[in-house]
Amino acid sequence: MPSSVMPTSNEGAHPSPTAVSAIGLRKSYGDKVVLDGIDLRIPAGSVFALLGPNGAGKTTAVKILSTLITADAGEMQVAGHDLATAPQAVRAAIGVTGQFSAVDGLITGEENMLLMADLHHLPKGEGRRVTAELLERFDLVEAAKKPASTYSGGMKRRLDIAMTLVGNPRIIFLDEPTTGLDPRSRHNMWGIIRGLVSDGVTVLLTTQYLEEADELADRIAVLNDGKIAAEGSADELKRLIPGGHVRLRFTDPAAYQTAAAALREVTRDDESLALQIPSDGSQRELRSILDWLDSAGIEADELTVHTPDLDDVFFALTSSTTQPKETVR
Amino acid sequence: MSALTLAVRDTNTMLRRNLLHARRYPSLTLNLLLTPVMLLLVFVYIFGDTMSAGIGGGGADRSEYIAYIVPGLLLMTIGSTTVGTAVSFANDMAEGIIARFRTMAIHRGSVITGHVIGSVLQSVMSVVFVGAVAVAIGFRSTDATLLEWLAAFGLLTLFALALTWIAVGIGLVSPNAEAASNNAMPLILLPLFSSAFVPVDSMPGWFRPVAEYQPFTPAIETLRGLLLGTEIGHNGWLTIGWCVGLTVLGYFWSTAKFSGDPKN
Ligand SMILES: Nc1ncnc2c1ncn2[C@@H]1O[C@H](COP(=O)(O)OP(=O)(O)O)[C@@H](O)[C@H]1O
Numbered sequence: 074m075p076s077s078v079m080p081t082s083n084e085g086a087h088p089s090p091t092a093v094s095a096i097g098l099r100k101s102y103g104d105k106v107v108l109d110g111i112d113l114r115i116p117a118g119s120v121f122a123l124l125g126p127n128g129a130g131k132t133t134a135v136k137i138l139s140t141l142i143t144a145d146a147g148e149m150q151v152a153g154h155d156l157a158t159a160p161q162a163v164r165a166a167i168g169v170t171g172q173f174s175a176v177d178g179l180i181t182g183e184e185n186m187l188l189m190a191d192l193h194h195l196p197k198g199e200g201r202r203v204t205a206e207l208l209e210r211f212d213l214v215e216a217a218k219k220p221a222s223t224y225s226g227g228m229k230r231r232l233d234i235a236m237t238l239v240g241n242p243r244i245i246f247l248d249e250p251t252t253g254l255d256p257r258s259r260h261n262m263w264g265i266i267r268g269l270v271s272d273g274v275t276v277l278l279t280t281q282y283l284e285e286a287d288e289l290a291d292r293i294a295v296l297n298d299g300k301i302a303a304e305g306s307a308d309e310l311k312r313l314i315p316g317g318h319v320r321l322r323f324t325d326p327a328a329y330q331t332a333a334a335a336l337r338e339v340t341r342d343d344e345s346l347a348l349q350i351p352s353d354g355s356q357r358e359l360r361s362i363l364d365w366l367d368s369a370g371i372e373a374d375e376l377t378v379h380t381p382d383l384d385d386v387f388f389a390l391t392s393s394t395t396q397p398k399e400t401v402r
Numbered sequence: 403m404s405a406l407t408l409a410v411r412d413t414n415t416m417l418r419r420n421l422l423h424a425r426r427y428p429s430l431t432l433n434l435l436l437t438p439v440m441l442l443l444v445f446v447y448i449f450g451d452t453m454s455a456g457i458g459g460g461g462a463d464r465s466e467y468i469a470y471i472v473p474g475l476l477l478m479t480i481g482s483t484t485v486g487t488a489v490s491f492a493n494d495m496a497e498g499i500i501a502r503f504r505t506m507a508i509h510r511g512s513v514i515t516g517h518v519i520g521s522v523l524q525s526v527m528s529v530v531f532v533g534a535v536a537v538a539i540g541f542r543s544t545d546a547t548l549l550e551w552l553a554a555f556g557l558l559t560l561f562a563l564a565l566t567w568i569a570v571g572i573g574l575v576s577p578n579a580e581a582a583s584n585n586a587m588p589l590i591l592l593p594l595f596s597s598a599f600v601p602v603d604s605m606p607g608w609f610r611p612v613a614e615y616q617p618f619t620p621a622i623e624t625l626r627g628l629l630l631g632t633e634i635g636h637n638g639w640l641t642i643g644w645c646v647g648l649t650v651l652g653y654f655w656s657t658a659k660f661s662g663d664p665k666n
């Protein structure tokens with residue numbers, strides 16, 4: 074899948090202030106080390122994705138940064154407040170949507186929203202206004218008077234996020250916001266998250282999906298086995314591993330042999346009669362490859378262009394746990 | 403906003419949420435009322451003759467036995483309502499909404515306090531309901547003064563508060579609703595081993611101390627004294643002691659459990 078280039082927000086002369094930072098964050102459950110000293114710095118107003126397979130420690134990291142559980146060690150600051158000494162100030166600045174829905178299923182969607190408004194101490198009228206506005210924005214008006222327990226997964230997720238937004242938090246944690254959603258709801262959710270970003274809030278999201286991190290995040294940290302295996306923009310991560318190539322496939326073995334002999338700098342795949350030519354996938358390089366094939370009189374039956382995507386990066390970084398730590402800055 | 407205003411305001415919000423649950427799902431509360439009401443009817447109309455014969459020393463006057471068991475059943479109603487508290491608290495924990503509360507800048511204690519106040523109100527309402535059934539089938543207090551009625555009401559409320567705090571603790575340590583309901587069983591079973599249905603004197607000797615000093619018996623005897631004019635003796639102080647003790651124990655247990663890292 075081709076990846077779009079996302080701008081990194083902390084470039085330029087004036088680096089944004091830090092919204093979330095962690096240095097040497099550690100957490101173990103008994104003998105099990107879940108977070109083995111991770112460092113994070115999330116500039117204000119950016120989207121940061123914590124990408125990792127199941128069990129990598131994403132939820133644990135979010136729970137710690139959102140004051141839900143305490144870390145064993147580490148210096149953490151959120152919105153300029155120290156997690157250890159001023160958790161209540163941190164809570165006032167953040168909004169959290171956990172991995173599992175945190176709605177009150179026994180009451181209606183609207184009542185859930187009004188409950189949040191009350192807990193944020195909004196005046197009655199203001200609470201009603203914000204509730205109506207968010208229900209509208211998240212397409213929940215029709216379901217507003219129904220118990221939240223009757224909502225579909227996608228609706229619950231939307232209500233969850235709508236509830237998180239009631240207090241107008243400047244920093245939002247989203248733990249696997251699209252896991253378990255159908256493709257349509259997922260795209261909806263992406264739109265919602267992009268909307269948040271355009272409002273200038275800082276988002277820390279976790280995901281198992283590379284495509285999602287690629288779509289949404291300014292910076293991505295690959296979390297594996299309690300450590301940050303790599304960190305950078307999507308493009309920086311992709312540059313970490315080779316893998317871009319043009320693939321030529323033949324149906325006629327004789328044509329394949331001729332081509333393989335004529336093109337020396339290629340990787341052969343005799344079984345499927347395919348040749349791989351290293352390439353970064355740019356138009357210029359593609360044209361020169363095509364010219365070269367023409368001049369050599371080679372006509373492949375199929376030509377495909379492969380750019381390395383985050384999947385390649387992900388698998389390269391997470392396939393072996395003995396992988397040395399690589400960091401792009 | 404001062405810390406106190408914040409506490410009161412958030413507690414009030416949590417209380418309203420709790421009462422909304424009760425109003426939305428009255429069947430939960432009604433189910434819990436079923437046990438004491440059934441027991442009342444069964445003991446009076448089915449076992450009534452034998453039981454009253456046993457208590458009245460031969461005479462089979464049913465109204466006397468009604469008078470005898472109603473105080474116990476009122477307290478049992480509280481026990482049974484607080485099982486609901488344990489279950490709903492465990493349910494809340496499983497719902498994840500509590501996790502959301504924990505990440506919000508609200509008064510921490512309000513989550514529990516709102517629940518406790520709501521539960522006590524529910525208990526009191528349940529007691530009024532079962533009391534009304536009792537009056538309907540012939541329960542009458544023997545010339546209790548206004549002060550004694552107030553004291554009886556205070557006793558029931560205090561008892562409800564104590565059991566509710568314990569129930570919240572049980573709900574907090576139970577992984578799910580079923581476990582909470584099982585763990586809270588003693589709150590329903592204890593009254594059966596009290597002086598609720600038969601006098602402690604009529605129980606086997608080895609069991610008497612257990613029956614006599616467990617929380618329900620002194621409370622029942624005190625309530626009997628207030629409503630029916632029987633001897634209260636040291637039971638008043640025992641009751642207050644139990645109520646205060648259980649409240650303090652439940653309070654510290656629950657708040658310690660709640661303020662620590664959540665289980666999952
Ligand atoms: N409360 C807990 N007790 C024991 N182990 C836990 C607890 N919470 C998480 N873990 C373990 O920590 C690891 C990371 O979990 P988690 O942070 O949920 O990962 P992720 O969200 O990336 O899937 C897992 O191996 C999980 O089993």
Ligand SMILES: [Mg+2]
Binds near residue numbers: 132172248249
């Ligand atoms: Mg997780």
